[in-house]
Amino acid sequence: MLEFFFLFMIVAAGTGGELCVSRAMKVVGEVHDFHPAALIRFVLRALRVGWMWVGVAMMTLAFFSLLAMLSFENVSFVVPVTALSYAAGAFGAMLFLHERISAQRWLGVFLVCVGVTLVWLSRR
Amino acid sequence: MKDSPGLHLKTYILIFFIVLFAPLGNVLLSKGMKGVGSAKNWELGDLFHVLVSVVTSGYIWLGIACLLAFFVAYMLVLTWADYSYVQPASSFSYAVVALLGYFLLGEAVPPLRWFGIVVICAGVFIVGHTHPRTTEKA
Numbered sequence: 001m002l003e004f005f006f007l008f009m010i011v012a013a014g015t016g017g018e019l020c021v022s023r024a025m026k027v028v029g030e031v032h033d034f035h036p037a038a039l040i041r042f043v044l045r046a047l048r049v050g051w052m053w054v055g056v057a058m059m060t061l062a063f064f065s066l067l068a069m070l071s072f073e074n075v076s077f078v079v080p081v082t083a084l085s086y087a088a089g090a091f092g093a094m095l096f097l098h099e100r101i102s103a104q105r106w107l108g109v110f111l112v113c114v115g116v117t118l119v120w121l122s123r124r
Numbered sequence: 125m126k127d128s129p130g131l132h133l134k135t136y137i138l139i140f141f142i143v144l145f146a147p148l149g150n151v152l153l154s155k156g157m158k159g160v161g162s163a164k165n166w167e168l169g170d171l172f173h174v175l176v177s178v179v180t181s182g183y184i185w186l187g188i189a190c191l192l193a194f195f196v197a198y199m200l201v202l203t204w205a206d207y208s209y210v211q212p213a214s215s216f217s218y219a220v221v222a223l224l225g226y227f228l229l230g231e232a233v234p235p236l237r238w239f240g241i242v243v244i245c246a247g248v249f250i251v252g253h254t255h256p257r258t259t260e261k262a
Contacts, residue, residue, distance in 0.1 A: 026203075029203060079217070108251035118240030
């Protein structure tokens, strides 16, 4: 039961966090200068975007859930089952962003879910 | 934005870093957390002791360093590449993490798990080859 709880936290908080960070990065703009000083200025600029903090907070929650799950499961099991975030992303986009999900994308999400089920079944 | 060969090259380099550092970080975290003890046995009173064990583990810090390297590469590539492009391109991480788990940690990876990982990668690729925009522009 504990593994279901941690998996839910990893998938829900991880997907939400990635979307928030993605949004923040689009606000910051494209990087052209890769010098250390420029990269530090880039990180400081990113930290002034609110979405960045929301994203980091959610990803931190997902990270500690990942640590907890890794304490009792193999990494070759834990990381693949977190691919459920693709299904979470598709359902979230449909329900909360009112995006139209194409049949092809649903097929991909379905395959991911089949793959996660196979990995889950390989645990015993 | 101009679609130059240089843009492709820096995108591929950063995706390589993403595919390498994320699985390596997870493998190191797994190694560290196995030393801390199973979360199934944690009591509320043990949490401070668990936290101390986590922050004093060298493997955990190495894992965090790798994940930070992954995160920086991920942030950089997202400033010019679409999330819907980066996400499927980084799907190789699932295969790499199983390989590293097998070779570095000696984990038993049954054929059913390998097959499941291949199916996951196929699914992620199909998702990645759909049109990135599904809504009308305002």
